[in-house]
Amino acid sequence: MMLVLFTMPFRFGLATMHAGSNVRRALVGSELPETEAKGRIYARNLEVPAGGGVGTARALACAYGEFASGGRKLGVREETLRELMAPPVPPACGFRDECFKLESRFSLGFTKPGPQHRFGHAGSFGAPGTGGSFGFADPPNQLGFGYVPNRMIMRLIDPRGEALRQATYASIGLTDPYGEN
Numbered sequence: 001m002m003l004v005l006f007t008m009p010f011r012f013g014l015a016t017m018h019a020g021s022n023v024r025r026a027l028v029g030s031e032l033p034e035t036e037a038k039g040r041i042y043a044r045n046l047e048v049p050a051g052g053g054v055g056t057a058r059a060l061a062c063a064y065g066e067f068a069s070g071g072r073k074l075g076v077r078e079e080t081l082r083e084l085m086a087p088p089v090p091p092a093c094g095f096r097d098e099c100f101k102l103e104s105r106f107s108l109g110f111t112k113p114g115p116q117h118r119f120g121h122a123g124s125f126g127a128p129g130t131g132g133s134f135g136f137a138d139p140p141n142q143l144g145f146g147y148v149p150n151r152m153i154m155r156l157i158d159p160r161g162e163a164l165r166q167a168t169y170a171s172i173g174l175t176d177p178y179g180e181n
Helices: 010-017 022-028 057-068 078-085 159-171
Strands: 125-128 134-138 143-147
Touching: 057 134, 057 143, 143 159
Parallel strands: none
Antiparallel strands: 125 134, 134 143
16 A cells, blocks of 8 residues: 555645545545444445446447547537537636545546646547556547547556557647647
């Protein structure tokens, strides 16, 4: 466990050790011992719409590829796609994520690229997953990307997935998909 803490942002690592922190409660849960929990619902038995998804990298890339090419098969309206591609609007307290202790940008429930999490074109949107998996749509480049590792890693950004993203963009002639070159 201690080695894993050195791969995370420092403040996030400290928060995982504090029993009352949001991140600790999110990771460990706040379940009561069985003797005190009669008639209660355990967190692990609840369905989590944004978590627990199962699929292949190909399926992930296919779904995001549909978004990236206009979303017609999914019935996504053009104005919805424009909103998904728009820059994120900062919340009242800014983009700082109080669990991860770093800047996180979201729009309509999707992760957006930013200075601390660069992926795709500025109009891209996607979602990270447990253990380093990541999928996103890059509509300006008509690209859907899906990465699902066969071995979990305890880092916010998986260097294997990052290398694959860079190779994917290089294969279509883009060295800086964020649009700064």
